[in-house]
Amino acid sequence: MDTRLTAEQDEIRRTLRELLHKRCGAEELRAAVDSPAGYDPALWSALADRLGLPGLALPEACGGVGCSATELALACEETGRALAPSPLVATSVLAAPLILALGTEAQRAGLLPHLAAGTRTATLAVPGPALATALALTGGNGGQWAGGGRAGGVQARHTTAGWRLYGQVDQVLDGHSAGLLLVAAHTGGYARSRTLLFLVAGDAEGVVRTRQTALDATRPQGRVQLRDVPAELLGTADTDVLPALTALGDTAAAVLAAEAVGAADRALERTVEYVGQREQFGRAIGSFQAVKHRLADVYVAVQSARSAAYYAAWATTQGERVGGLALAQALQALRCAAGEAIQLHGGIGFTWEHEAHLYFKRAAGDELLFGPVHRLRDRAAETARLFTRGEVAV
Secondary structure (H helix, E strand, O other): OOOOOOHHHHHHHHHHHHHHHHHOOHHHHHHHHOOOOOOOHHHHHHHHHHHOHHHOOOOHHHOOOOOOHHHHHHHHHHHHHHOOOOOHHHHHHHHHHHHHHHOOHHHHHHHHHHHHHOOOOEEEEOOOOOHHHHOOOOOOOOOHHHEOHHHOEEEEEEEOOEEEEEEEEEEEEOOOOOOEEEEEEEEOOOOOOEEEEEEEEOOOOOEEEEEEOOOOOOOOEEEEEEEEEEEEEOOOOOOOHHHHHHHHHHHHHHHHHHHHHHHHHHHHHHHHHHHHHOEEOOEEHHHOHHHHHHHHHHHHHHHHHHHHHHHHHHHOOOOOOOHHHHHHHHHHHHHHHHHHHHHHOHHHHHOOOOOHHHHHHHHHHHHHHHOOHHHHHHHHHHHOOOOOOOOOOO
């Protein structure tokens, strides 16, 4: 593995950082999260038109840029630094790769160019708080998470007029605003039930969407109710969606790890700047040995998490799956960096007006969505078969 960034990768990161610095400051961020969509459509258009960000990891034949998950991870590291609210994760990390992997030629040709251009957004709707399970990040992906029967969730039935969906999906990233919903649903009855993915227009008849109050306001979520909604099957009836979701989970985890690293690095950077300016007893508090030790620990955690995230992003192209473990390390580093930022900023760090709490909420919110750190690590150990003979770690 060559750890040096290419000129193209450096340019992606530099250009994106400059744009977000100008367009996603503290005031712009708060205005965006308070808007009905939960993000700034003008900024999203700029990211799409100037950088081609929504289609960064999509093939050129589908209207994308043709880069790999590594470039997408580097881009998300920069959006993480700014905590930029956007449909990037929902559209480009979760939904578009599934359409690319499972969709028919007609579906890919009809949907992916619009997603790559940023003129349409999409999201993956998984019933209940089971996104991490569906992506095989915190447990086996057997399909039970989709619900069905008395378990609730979403059910699909085939009629002479086509597929119809009925049910409810909570905690859907950008579920209240996405133009296209990729819905996981059960079909086939109890004895022969299976999970399939369906394409549903956001404004289809029978779709009722409500924005929910989320812990992390920079990741807006919505509740989607489906009341006998017409849907199009993604792929064919023989499509096995579970392996595709498992493969997506590893790539998504690697990208999300890089995003968390960007947020942690920015939280640390702001804290170092503050302790260098704040004086107590006639000297900057950053000169106190206790403060230096705490920030040194955070620095080590952030750099270690960055190395793990970069390796995980590179490994997705090599067939190695370590994204979940990298995500666990990155989320722990972000929680550590955000916690120390609040503490070392003193009284102002606890106020609503300061941005320190937004980084802490990003860490906590991502753990709720994609799995707590201990479960991510437990799943990685289970996948690697570390304790198959009942050994006890020393």
